[in-house]
Amino acid sequence: MRSRSVPAAVAASPGLPVDVVPIALSVDLVLLTVRDDQLCVLLVRRGIEPFRGRWALPGGFVRPQEDLAEAAVRELAEETGVRRRPAHLEQLATYGAPARDPRGRVVTVAFLALAPLSQAPVAGTDAAASRWAPVAGAGDPPGLAFDHQAILGDGLERARAKFEYSAVATAFCEPEFTVAELRRIYELVWGGRLDPRNFHRKVTGTAGFLVPTGRFTTRDGGRPAELYRRGDAGVLHPAMLRPTARPNP
Amino acid sequence: MRSRSVPAAVAASPGLPVDVVPIALSVDLVLLTVRDDQLCVLLVRRGIEPFRGRWALPGGFVRPQEDLAEAAVRELAEETGVRRRPAHLEQLATYGAPARDPRGRVVTVAFLALAPLSQAPVAGTDAAASRWAPVAGAGDPPGLAFDHQAILGDGLERARAKFEYSAVATAFCEPEFTVAELRRIYELVWGGRLDPRNFHRKVTGTAGFLVPTGRFTTRDGGRPAELYRRGDAGVLHPAMLRPTARPNP
């Protein structure tokens, strides 16, 4: 490594090599929920330049003594009033194209979060500053700020893929839910319809996915449906393969 | 956000809020290859504190105008003489625990890379500074520097998972290879044995995985085996499920 003309004061820490150039690090969240029978993403309106007035993913800068996931949860609370930790939170990817922020070098660690609407009311700051946007059409026509459109796309693809082999879909559900409600969530995330009968058999036959409560509800109309809770399965056996991922015709 | 007692000179860029504290950002690589019938990871010996003399993953700090993957490839060339871009390179995850580096706040973006041994000779710097270590036992007993042991574990798990539904296994192979050579790679990464006959049927029957050349080799002994090239399939249909991931007995 050759030496670089950077003031020594810029070094992040005395122990590090002097030619290390610190970089601003942020976190951004793709927080998804189901609302009005639509898959929605939480967006905030930018109040400052750049991209002032445009919609963006919630996020902000990491503090010196804070872990990355911790920063994500804090920013969520600060910007949108969502105080509770989302039912599911995982690191998505890190975006570091040199010109992704016109202000300078900002690298962002994106997180994917899933929560039922009841846990993410969006009531903290003023209502105009944050909203749930249906993912179909989120950010059109001007598009989201920075590279957030791409981050949202990656988050959606991650969610679709994870639905196949994990039980994260239940993160969208209230504590007790019916099979039909879970199926609707799969349909919204994957797009298209799933056969209610085969879905029921698969989901109740997969070990650790659902725990029956013995109680029933008629809130969906028709014959009473049993209520279930999330099981403890991390991965699903067998997996729930999405019909769109079929090989040939 | 409350204001913090940080000199303004520390801010990464004039356009950013003054209370943004820049962080040192590095990249680290989990570069895997197959050597002497073993799955190996590339390690470098640290020449400076902290962890001086300990083995670590190759990596280094990101430069101001450089993309993350670009930094990973550059560090690989600088530290180990591996000049060619690995056959497969993907972002793994970002590690940012506040105390992961005793020198100060250093967040690292880890990459997973796969390459055939012929493309990664490890000849750049002196031989004592970098080596191929079998992943079984890499870093024992003192363990790898920093949190690199955990990063290596995550990288291996990612590789194992990706072998199921993608064709990345061919990234370990020379341009032309036999089904038996590919099978051996699956066995090394997953551990355990795979039935040669069923493996052959699966792998040749999966669209886009392998392209037959029409030429044959006897380098593995026995009846001549056909040589194949990588196909263009991104994802595999059907997937190659690992036997260890079985549900019950």
Add this chain to the structure above:
DNA sequence: ACAATAGTGTCTTTGAGACACTATTGA
């Protein structure tokens, strides 16, 4: 009675795994 939804049974097809069998080389 009827519409609506829950849940079960049954058939077909696909693919995984076990393993017998044939094919083609070198020693």
Add this chain to the structure above:
DNA sequence: TCAATAGTGTCTCAAAGACACTATTGT
């Protein structure tokens, strides 16, 4: 001839998808 590996065929079982059928509610 024999050992070794390549490659095919066949059987069984598990699971997906299609869809008929029964069950239980509200209106």
